[in-house]
Amino acid sequence: MMPTRWDLLLTHANLASFAGDMPFGLIEDGALACADGRIAWIGPMRELPPGASATHVEDLGGALLTPGLVDCHTHLVFGGNRANEFDMRLNGASYEDIARAGGGIVSSVRATRAASEDELFAQSLPRARALLADGVTTLEIKSGYGLETETERRMLRVARRIGSELGITVRTSFLGLHALPPEYKERRDDYVTLVCDTMLPELAAEGLIDAVDAFCEKIAFTPAETRRLFERATQLGLPVKLHAEQLSDQGGAALVASFHGLSADHLEHLGDTGIAAMAEAGTVAVLLPGAFYALRETRLPPVAALREHGVPMAVATDCNPGTSPLLSLRLAANMACTLFRLTPEEALRAITVDAARALGLDDRGTLAVGQRADLVRWNAKHPAELCYWIGGSLARTIYRGGCAIPA
Template sequence: MKLYGPFCEIVTMDGLSLHGPLQDHELPVIRNAGIVVQDGKVLDIGGYHQLFKKYAAAERVLTETKHQVVVPAFIDCHTHICWAGNRANDYAMRVSGKSYLEIAKAGGGIMDTVLATRSATQEELVTLILKRTESLLAQGVAIVEVKSGYGLDLDNELKMLRAIKETNNHTSAKLIPTFLGAHIRPKDFEGTHKKYLAYLVNEVAPRVLEEGLAKRADIFVEEGAFDIELSEWYIKEMQKLGFEMTVHADQFSSGGASLAVETGCISADHLESIDEHSITKFRNSKTVAIALPGASLGLGMAFTPCRQLLDNDACVAIATDWNPGSAPMGHLLAQASIIGANEKMSIAETLAAITYRSAYALRVNAGTIRIGDNARFTVYEGDDFRNIFYSQGQLHPTHTIIGDECIQH
């Protein structure tokens, strides 16, 4: 048993709404507090001196620093951190004026990463995933969604998902895999887009399920990837197989977001080009709207309209989209702070978007600090938690607690 603290503030995020706007005064903040952890779970939380007396035999942890604040550990609910290769050439083309789609048509883009990832061994991919995961963990991110999608054939998609599964054995963070065979139709596939999706449904997806590699799947609904009609067919077929579906939607054109809601997908991710009619469909929907500001920054395009989505009672999450092409930054807190400032999101809304609302996008029980929860919380120096966002990524956590482990950064 361990007693952590004392902390100037603990922001528990407990009891807040899953949908719509949040104001800072609604945040549940416990002051001069501590957290008791036993067997990896939160046993108690409250005033530090009361806990000190109640759990006299508990080991005291983090007592040295006078001013500390605590928030739930962060959750990055959309990443592509399983990849090999380098896309600096794409970046140079993009900042010289070429569009994302123009770069792809010129032979760059996703297929460049596909070729490099296919050439990598599973062990090499594990090393690369682990390095990126540890970078996120150092930011206070304890749960990371990781997609395949740079294999695009049976052997290489399975290799990617096996690498993600293996990496889980080497990190304190929790990796949640997503099968993204429907990223694009690879150039070396002989057949139509429909035949490629049928190949995924009939040959690849059953193997993914058989090996227990993923229960989530994703599809890129966009020009140059898969149109609305084909995507709807794929979503429904994959749901029949038992997959939870999510969608890359409305990044460059609209239509995918409405499809995601109408077909019961658990999230619609990107949404930079979502139209006003589609925004209204997210009102109290179980489909989470995931903003990916890293892609907006990387491509020099508009941010997801989070303010409009929140005002229409959507559940809004924020993730990095960390990938080698459009979003190479990989810094969740900096990106969340920047889009929060641009979209006039309150600190409460921004923190919710990278904690419990992000957890809901993955359908995991996390993102709060309450009795009975698995212990996942992050510690910062200071006496005001708002400085975490005020510094826009420049204030780094000192420790992240995951289960019975206290990780010093």
């Protein structure tokens, strides 16, 4: 039953609903109403119920309205930065060269371990604000720069604090198997045991973990070690996801799909077996063009094959200090179009509905009755403009749970 009076009514908007059969789910000259933080009505202006009213009514004058954007893969909480490695790469060093020389992830581990919780929060909050100013209303943040229990705990606590401070949804992923810490260089199995039997259950019991991730790669952790972690996560009732097939095909995508994982991420070296497994399991392919760009990679993820097999594709910033210092999800969507040849509609679905799916969230990502009223009003008329413009500020107003906050 329609409420007597809605909380918010937005009129004369171009609504990119990402629902229905029209491209972008576009409703031209549409209206959208919110009540109690949810979408209560959506449709063309001509179908607006007679006498409809709201506490706040805004005429958008033909502006574009979309769901709030979802950044489903970030490493946003970290200490320091790795601008020096950017310099090294431009002087010829590869990602693997830097990692084997003690740089890469391990250098961020040192800086993150040295930072207090308040220092990590102070360094990380501006990065989150930058993403939000570009339209992000749901954000995933991974741990993985602690590689010991207390620092992993601090990172996850900071991620929770960011969500509370900004009034948005932050989903956390425990990434204990990100890199082998230096103190365990000769005791690899002991570290995997620590992650599986101590870190993961302790931090899960504290309510700090929403999902479990790992880096399955020659320079990181083997499929067998990853499986061990996923089995423990499953025992604890936690969903899994995986950094897979970024530098080589280790069978990670098929592995995470065998656990009905939420997503497999990166995927430049993904093969047919992994694609088929992901399609059968419904595992989302998360494409990370920022890392592809920063690392100057040349091998493209198999987008055509993913399309052919009906694997949903998400796009994320992969915001991290070493290989994707990217603070704009809209720019990531542009990169996905220009570098990976996604269409604008695919790219926008990849940062809304399919990105939400990659986080296991089905209450956002589309404009439909009952969905969260996380919305963005843009200085644009047509959805394709969000992928067309390279950089700049297009978000005019962000609505979180139906409450407007100027971007």
